[in-house]
Amino acid sequence: MYAILSMWKVFEHKKAVKQLNSLPVEIIKRYEKWKDIVIISGPNGLKMIKGFNDEPLLGEWKGFQSSHLNLQFRVIYKIENEQFFVQVVKVAAHDYRRK
Numbered sequence: 001m002y003a004i005l006s007m008w009k010v011f012e013h014k015k016a017v018k019q020l021n022s023l024p025v026e027i028i029k030r031y032e033k034w035k036d037i038v039i040i041s042g043p044n045g046l047k048m049i050k051g052f053n054d055e056p057l058l059g060e061w062k063g064f065q066s067s068h069l070n071l072q073f074r075v076i077y078k079i080e081n082e083q084f085f086v087q088v089v090k091v092a093a094h095d096y097r098r099k
Helices: 013-023 025-041 043-047
Strands: 009-012 065-068 074-079 084-095
Touching: 009 013, 009 025, 013 084, 025 043, 025 074, 025 084
Parallel strands: 009 084
Antiparallel strands: 065 074, 074 084
């Protein structure tokens, strides 16, 4: 019997891609590991790793999730239509004001 693996897709907003290009190398490497986990296990895989401290956001960012890349940097994302699709909207220092 074969197990059916469902792969998640990670789409990066063009602003997130631009932000990634200006980040330190160690943050980019951590983000790539974050993406690998999401693609293979989805957001539930992030909850299994305490270091990411994956959590829902409130206020202006209600409906979005945040994962820690380190003490300062976060990735903010949204799960669209509860499908295997994650849209990364922001990768930046801990400042959740919309810009």
